[in-house]
Amino acid sequence: MIATIALTFTPLMLTVVVHYEALSGLSRILQKSTIQSRPKVLVVVFGVITAHFTEITIYALTYWIADAGLNIGDFGGNRAVNFADYLFFSAETFSTLGIGDIFPLGMMRLIASLESLNGIVLIGWSTSFTYLTMSHYWAGNSLE
Template sequence: MLFEIIIGSAMIVVTTLIQGVFTMVGVEYMRDYVDRHHEPALIWSTLRLSVFVLWLFLATILEVWSWALLYLFIDAFQSIETAVYFSTVTFTTLGFGDIVLGEEWRLLSSFEAANGLLMFGWSTALIFVGVQWTYENRAQHRKKHSQRH
């Protein structure tokens, strides 16, 4: 059990680092874009926000695959497809239960589920901030545009 706790904790550190890197790169991109483009067109604002969401989704994919690779490494599953499927279902807290870890590793699935819950919350908060920045940037543009006329 102690070994599972150590491995689960290490994976939480790994996925938090992945999420942190994707967060900082994404946030810097959003801020730099807003600073450089003072008159955003609706289509470009929409595309920028969509790229930001997809960027955060890429972080999620990497996090899921990190867990899947762990399961292969510890021999919990024999195929990459099964490991990725189980990891995706667990990380999203969907938990179908059609594939489960053996008793010696089952504690890891609870670590992954808790990890996924936190990472999705983090991404959701960032998406909300991205929408807010986009809205505020467009509102400032409209205000400046209306003051000129």
């Protein structure tokens, strides 16, 4: 049970720090950049997508450790057999898409539940940051 709790909260805390640092870094890049204003929005969009992919990968590693390493759970359905399956499941869960061709069993359900909550918060944070960036850098605040 202790391993499950540690394995649940470690990626949650790690992804929040990764996201904070990614947005902070993007903010510094934008301030120092000599590129035109509107393309800065593209830098932010690609930056937050990269941050989310990194966070999804952190959770995929967590599922791999939980399943193959610590054996604290399993997957039902189309059995996850390689890292690509963990990555795909993590992307579904993080985005709350939840196609459901594979699903966690046992204590790994707690990790998946908190990943969804974490994903919603981090995606919302990215949306807010992107909106603020667009409001600041989009010429004349119009949607031309």
